[in-house]
Amino acid sequence: MRQAIMIKPGVIEYREIPEPAPLLEKEILLRIKKIGVCGSDIHVFHGKHPATPYPVVQGHEYSGVVEAVGSGVSRVKPGMKATARPQLVCGTCGPCKRGQYNACQELKVQGFQAPGVAQDLFVVTEDRIVPFDDSMTFEQGAMIEPAAVGAHSTNRSGSLLRKNVVVSGAGTIGNLVAQFARARGAKKVLITDVSDFRLGIARQCGIELTANVATNSFADAVKRAFGDEGFQTGFEAAGVQESLDVLMQYVEKGGDVVVLGVYSKNPVVNMYYLGEHELNVYGSMMYRQEDYETAAAMIASGKIVTQPLLTRNFPFSQYIDAYEFIDKQGDRTMKVMIDL
Numbered sequence: 176m177r178q179a180i181m182i183k184p185g186v187i188e189y190r191e192i193p194e195p196a197p198l199l200e201k202e203i204l205l206r207i208k209k210i211g212v213c214g215s216d217i218h219v220f221h222g223k224h225p226a227t228p229y230p231v232v233q234g235h236e237y238s239g240v241v242e243a244v245g246s247g248v249s250r251v252k253p254g255m256k257a258t259a260r261p262q263l264v265c266g267t268c269g270p271c272k273r274g275q276y277n278a279c280q281e282l283k284v285q286g287f288q289a290p291g292v293a294q295d296l297f298v299v300t301e302d303r304i305v306p307f308d309d310s311m312t313f314e315q316g317a318m319i320e321p322a323a324v325g326a327h328s329t330n331r332s333g334s335l336l337r338k339n340v341v342v343s344g345a346g347t348i349g350n351l352v353a354q355f356a357r358a359r360g361a362k363k364v365l366i367t368d369v370s371d372f373r374l375g376i377a378r379q380c381g382i383e384l385t386a387n388v389a390t391n392s393f394a395d396a397v398k399r400a401f402g403d404e405g406f407q408t409g410f411e412a413a414g415v416q417e418s419l420d421v422l423m424q425y426v427e428k429g430g431d432v433v434v435l436g437v438y439s440k441n442p443v444v445n446m447y448y449l450g451e452h453e454l455n456v457y458g459s460m461m462y463r464q465e466d467y468e469t470a471a472a473m474i475a476s477g478k479i480v481t482q483p484l485l486t487r488n489f490p491f492s493q494y495i496d497a498y499e500f501i502d503k504q505g506d507r508t509m510k511v512m513i514d515l
């Protein structure tokens with residue numbers, strides 16, 4: 176079978192490798208159909224990911240078909256469409272023991288610190304499998320991963336019910352966070368970005384309130400969106416200093432700020448707002464199994480839409496072209512998919 180392996184930054188080699196060994200009791204063999212590319216993959220491509228050694232087989236957001244199952248597997252059958260959570264955890268550390276295994280002390284993410292799925296067949300274990308509805312496309316199946324980030328982060332703070340929410344950053348992640356905030360009962364959701372193109376995609380996904388903070392002030396945008404009500408929860412999904420600053424400064428006193436962004440430059444946090452405004456700041460790390468399952472169900476039901484996020488597909492043989500396309504397109508690309 177085929178495998179794409181990144182030997183060093185910028186260089187992918189294709190190899191013929193043997194098919195996986197016979198399955199253990201709780202293992203499932205997936206035939207990979209689509210692999211989504213995200214910003215972290217691009218960082219690896221450029222040699223700028225802080226925690227990925229080379230060579231590395233990439234691919235952590237994906238969909239496929241169950242090809243075979245081990246003797247002890249009951250959750251899926253051959254022929255079903257499925258994806259799986261790419262997290263390898265120890266099961267014995269403090270976070271694992273209290274069910275917070277997404278923050279396992281020994282976490283290895285497939286495609287980064289462990290081999291990913293950029294090959295025809297891939298073995299996963301039953302505890303991480305997530306079957307998805309037959310009515311869903313393989314592209315939708317590969318979007319379960321970023322959608323699960325939205326599902327998890329919108330459960331981190333208190334309930335969003337009847338709250339006004341601002342999501343700062345309208346990339347794939349911010350877009351899906353905003354859709355989940357709405358689905359979880361937020362009163363109004365405003366999404367901000369510095370790219371009109373990405374704000375347009377947010378509107379196509381049904382997020383009506385958008386603001387370009389390169390051409391408008393954040394405070395004005397908030398005033399226009401919510402009047403005197405302000406906003407009670409902010410989600411930082413841009414990964415830049417300015418975005419964190421305005422959320423901390425303008426969220427209602429006593430409000431919540433959920434941080435998803437990964438910062439290439441360590442931001443300075445204004446502790447005045449944290450203390451004097453008695454804010455709650457939450458981190459949000461990937462997802463857990465239930466977030467994957469929620470994401471799969473919400474996409475199947477049409478409550479979370481992913482079609483407007485899809486920019487273009489590339490064949491498996493053109494992985495490098497896909498990366499170069501993303502680099503060249505800048506903000507005018509959202510999700511690029513690799514077809515196997």
Ligand SMILES: NC(=O)c1ccc[n+]([C@@H]2O[C@H](COP(=O)([O-])OP(=O)(O)OC[C@H]3O[C@@H](n4cnc5c(N)ncnc54)[C@H](O)[C@@H]3O)[C@@H](O)[C@H]2O)c1
Binds near residue numbers: 345
């Ligand atoms: N916590 C997690 O589990 C998790 C998972 C995946 C990604 N991430 C991180 O979340 C962030 C978003 O991911 P993505 O894939 O959507 O990235 P992205 O780069 O596609 O999106 C970020 C968006 O922020 C916008 N932006 C830049 N400056 C801004 C500002 N001042 N105000 C508002 N928006 C601004 C950019 O134009 C861009 O559209 C990244 O930092 C990524 O590393 C976190």
Ligand SMILES: [Zn+2]
Binds near residue numbers: 212
């Ligand atoms: Zn990703």
Ligand SMILES: [Zn+2]
Binds near residue numbers: 265267270271272
């Ligand atoms: Zn652990």
